[in-house]
Amino acid sequence: xxxxxxxxIAIGLTLFLAFLGVPIGAAMVLVAAGxxxxxxxxxxxxxxxxxxxxxFSSQYTFAVVxxxxxxxxxxxxxxxxxxxxxxxxxxxxxxxxxxYAATVFASAGFSAxxxxxxxxxxxxGKVAMPEMVRHGCHKGFSAGxxxxxxxxxxxxxxxxxxxxxxxxxxxxxxQLLMAGVIPGILTAFAYIVVISVVMRVRPSYVPTAxxxxxxxxxxxxxxxxxxxxxxxxxxxGGIYTGFMPPSAAGAVGAVGAILLALARxxxxxxxxxxxxxxxxVITSTxxxxxxxxxxxxxxxxxxxxxxxxxxxxxxxxxxVFEFLLFVIVLYLVLGMxxxxxxxxxVTLPILYPISQSLGMNGxxxxxxxxxxxxxAAITPPVxxxxxxxxxxxxxxxxxxxxxxxxxxxxxxxxxxxxxxVMIPAISIWLPALMIAR
Numbered sequence: 001x002x003x004x005x006x007x008x009i010a011i012g013l014t015l016f017l018a019f020l021g022v023p024i025g026a027a028m029v030l031v032a033a034g035x036x037x038x039x040x041x042x043x044x045x046x047x048x049x050x051x052x053x054x055x056f057s058s059q060y061t062f063a064v065v066x067x068x069x070x071x072x073x074x075x076x077x078x079x080x081x082x083x084x085x086x087x088x089x090x091x092x093x094x095x096x097x098x099x100y101a102a103t104v105f106a107s108a109g110f111s112a113x114x115x116x117x118x119x120x121x122x123x124x125g126k127v128a129m130p131e132m133v134r135h136g137c138h139k140g141f142s143a144g145x146x147x148x149x150x151x152x153x154x155x156x157x158x159x160x161x162x163x164x165x166x167x168x169x170x171x172x173x174x175q176l177l178m179a180g181v182i183p184g185i186l187t188a189f190a191y192i193v194v195i196s197v198v199m200r201v202r203p204s205y206v207p208t209a210x211x212x213x214x215x216x217x218x219x220x221x222x223x224x225x226x227x228x229x230x231x232x233x234x235x236x237g238g239i240y241t242g243f244m245p246p247s248a249a250g251a252v253g254a255v256g257a258i259l260l261a262l263a264r265x266x267x268x269x270x271x272x273x274x275x276x277x278x279x280x281v282i283t284s285t286x287x288x289x290x291x292x293x294x295x296x297x298x299x300x301x302x303x304x305x306x307x308x309x310x311x312x313x314x315x316x317x318x319x320v321f322e323f324l325l326f327v328i329v330l331y332l333v334l335g336m337x338x339x340x341x342x343x344x345x346v347t348l349p350i351l352y353p354i355s356q357s358l359g360m361n362g363x364x365x366x367x368x369x370x371x372x373x374x375x376a377a378i379t380p381p382v383x384x385x386x387x388x389x390x391x392x393x394x395x396x397x398x399x400x401x402x403x404x405x406x407x408x409x410x411x412x413x414x415x416x417x418x419x420x421v422m423i424p425a426i427s428i429w430l431p432a433l434m435i436a437r
Contacts, residue, residue: 004312007305007350010035014296014346024342025285028292035299048298053291060247062167066283067250068158071235071257072114073275073282078261080228081127084109087221089131094212097199099137100145101192103128107149108188109225111156112232113257115163117340117377121150121385125392138205141198143397144378144405147385148191148413151374154340155184157236158250160286161370164344167290168297169352171362173246174239175431179363180370181236182426186419187371190412198408227264231256240434289345297349306350310357320358324421327351328372335376340384344373367420367427375413378406 001009010031017027036045056062075081085106092098092105106128107120114120124146132142154161157177166173199206212218235253238244244252261267267275300306313323334343348369355365377385380403390397420426 003304003308006035006039006303007300007309010296010299010303010305011346011350018342024345025289025292028289028296028346032292032295032299035296035303039299039303044302048295052294052298056167056291056294057287061173061245062163062287063247064158064173064250065160065163065286066279067247067254068115068160068163069282069286070275070279071158071250071253072116072119073278074254074257074261074267074272075110075113075228076119076123077271077275078257078264078266080113080225080261080266081106081110081123083221083224084228085124085127085131087218087225090213090218090221096206097195099128099132099135099207100142100195100199103132103142103145104149104152104188104191104195107146108152108156108184109229111153111159111184112236113158113228113253114153115158115160117150117153117374118384118388120153121147121388122392124150125389129389129393129397132207136206136208138202138405139397140401140403140405141202141205141408142405143386143389143393143402144407144409145191145195147378147383147389147402147406148409149188150385150388151377151413152184152188154370154374154377155180155187155367157181157239158246158253159370161340161344161373162366163246164286164290164341165348165366165369168293168345168348169362169366171366172431174242175363175434176366177236177246178240178430178434179367179427181430183367183371183416183420186426187413187416190416191409194408194412227260228257231260240430242434286341289341293345293349296346300349306353309350310354313354313357318358320360321421323354323358323360324368327368328417331369331372331376332379335372335379340373340377343376344369361424361428363431364424364427368417371413371417371420375410375417378410378413380406 014027014031018024033045036048085102088102088106089099092102103124107124110120128146129142133139153159157180159177159180162176162180163173166176231253235249238249239246331343377383386402386406390402
């Protein structure tokens, strides 16, 4: 059996097991074990399984994962989202479609201390959706704006997606985190443009007018959110300037979030304990998936699949944009059936080496992958963010309503993706400044 056939069978078996309901981490571990046993023998398989997981999980750099997860969970449990959303709604009251825009701005702000798109979508589904419906916003478009705005957490640091990409590829996690800043801001701006256009094309979507609070009250609303703004600035500024590595910045962020929550008396001892427990569950689950991906990647290498596939593509004289077109189609199709993280962990060990053989900048490719993952998160029929909003919201929303509501934002995503592909500087300019330092 040729290496290409072995690799194709391994990928097919992994996806088949996932479709059967086997957790993706377990599916990759099983396929990697079977593949290594069949190709290089039992002894090599056991040595790899004993050494690789330990070598990976013992690296100090990856302490950034639980720290960023803890920071986001503590922030979400301390009602900071209510304060962020209320402040944004107060400042945009009286603006046409202001509540929709407030959702985008508030979600972008929370993304700077969250890192999880599903968490963003679910929490804003609870906080923003009832308020939007109460003021006459269109249910489907409201849910669509919440789900779309949730994807900003996949780009705006601290994005866990970029951390996982760095773990799998060896790219600088600090540079990856900074690479998402400008694309994230560009995406938020595109959402605001979409909202403005829809408000004019669909007058029935416009909510009832809200009275703008006095300036003094709006300024006071900022007083509840500025500590988190300062915290996010310190964490991201520390990474950007090189004053703190990502792992240390994550620890500062987690401790800062806990101290701010305690100072505000916004979190109980039980909530804090629950936050630590949730962090451990999420981190261990994430690490198990990534370790499974690394084991499967090791099998792809030792079986010769990666080398032969790269050689085939070199012989085809494939251009960068032709490869990117293939990646875009692949991710959009897989994203309809597989959750984003699993999709990345399964495909990246194959796609990243090919991208490097074509001379692509690894940071630029990371942003393209992150953007495709976020598009997948809001693309029917799977779209995890869509289901997160539907499940979390107290307002009953049908799948048909949210599918129609998300469409305008998908158009915006296509435009932003096109800009990122055509203008690599959008992704690599900020990280390049870090290197220059």
